[in-house]
Amino acid sequence: MEDILRPLAVVGGALLVTVVIGWIADQVVRRIAERHPEAPLWGLLRRCRMPLRLVLCVALLRGGYPSAKLAEEHEDVIAQVLTLALIGACAWLAVRLATAVVEAGYARYAAGARDAARMRRVRTQVTLIRRVVTAAVAVVAVAAMLLTFPAMRTVGTSLLASAGLIGIVAGVAAQSTLGNLFAGLQIAFGDMVRIGDTVVVGGEWGTVEEITLTYLVVTTWDERRITMPVSYFTSRPFENWSRGNPRMTGTVFFHLDHTAPMDLMRERLHQVLKLSPEWDGRAWSLVVTDTTPSTIQVRALVTAKDADDVWTLRCVVREEMVSWLRREHPYALPRINTAPAPGLEEAPDRRQVPPTAEDIGPGPGTT
Structure with a gap:
């Protein structure tokens, strides 16, 4: 009977203590969060409930x-498994806390x-x-888990002795990965591109959705996702339409007849802009920018607070x-002139008829 009750007591006691302490900690954090709603930390700490309970239970x-005396012939293996689980649970809890x-x-x-713009920068850095x-x-x-194995300790001592050579080999083999890693840090703290920025890369217009240490995701206007290495943004030029200030200036071109009423068009453009919520009121204009024998080119200039609004306003x-x-x-x-060219019937004087002797007249030296 003792062989059954002792393991049950150990396991049941561990689960009971875990549930009680976890519930008490959750209630304390919840009450503090309710009393201090201006401090978001306490509400975010409630996400640590599961890893905290796992750490308590495994510990x-x-x-x-050892006092349970269950499966004594496999005691070392079970102890090793519990140790690995405890290290993993502690790492999970540390990540949640951070x-x-x-x-x-x-x-x-x-x-x-x-x-x-500053908020997008801080958000990128925080991510x-x-x-x-x-x-x-x-x-x-992972290193702590490996060091729990005696064999890995010996291997680790040998690795430290040849760390210089291994570092050189690893650096050469992972040159691309390390380049992307340092490029990601450069993007985060160099304020080159941030989450939420409107960029144009490779002829595609979109918004930066995600930035990691190795790649960056751009969401295009038609909801496609373009994934590219972060080193692209440190080695090639790209357009960032919202860096510093997201305000944009857009243009609309019209090809019209020379008789177009420019003054009336300016009045109508101003009326359209005043009725458009996308217009920020900064500037507008309507000018003739070019002429051809058949048309004139008219440019309307409008402004908006960001790239999305300027696109809508242009449309x-x-x-x-x-x-x-x-x-x-x-x-x-x-207007395009599509009238047919005059034919031979409309222009009989232009028909090519062989000349007669009377048309040629007397030759030279004759009387």
């Missing part, structure tokens, strides 16, 4: 397993910030810092102005 089982602290700091900054911390914790956890101006010209001034639209 209690690891400490109480993420909560970083996101709480960003939330407090975003609550008082008014500069959208990459969180990924760096996660990667570092994972590497440390609105183009549609409204063309509809107004077609309805009120159809003569201003370009």
Whole structure:
């Protein structure tokens, strides 16, 4: 009976203590979060409930397993498994804690910030810092797990003796990966491109959706995702339409007849802009930029607060102005002469007929 009750007591006690302590910690954090809603950290700490309970349970089982005297012939194996599980649970808890602290700091900054460009910069840095911390914790956890094996300790001593050579070989083999890694850090802290920026890369227009240590994702206007290495942005030129200030200036071109009423078109353009919520009121103009023998080129200039609004405003101006010209001034639209060229019947004097002797007249030396 004792062989059954003792393992049950150890396992049941570990689960009971885990549930009780986890519930108490969750209630304490929840009450503090309710009393201090201005501090987002306490609400984010509630995400650590599962890893905290796992750490408590595995730690209690690891400490109480020898007294359970269960499967003594496999005691070393079970102890090793519990140790590995404890290291993994501690790493999970550390990542959740670091993420909560970083996101709480960003939330407090975003609550008082008014500069959208600076907020995007901080958001990008926070995202990459969180990924760096996660990667570092994972590497440390894996190394700690490997060092729990006696054989790996011996191998580790040998590796330290040849660390210089291995570092050179690894650097050459992972040159591309390391280049992307350092490029990601350069992008994060060099303020080259941020999450939410509107960029043009490879002829594609889109918004930066995600930045990692090795790659970057751009969402195009038609909801396609373009994934490219971050080293692309440190080695090639690209357009960033929202760096510093997202305001944009757009143009709309019209090809019209020379009789187009420019003064009336300016008045109509101003009316369209005043009725468009996308126009920010900064500037507008309508000028003739070029002429050809058959048409003139008219450019309308409009402004908006960002790339999305300037695109919408350009479409609105183009549609409204063309509809107004077609309805009120159809003569201003370009016209193409499609009349047929005159034929031989319409121009008989131009027919090629062989000349007669009378048409040629007397030759030289004759009387």
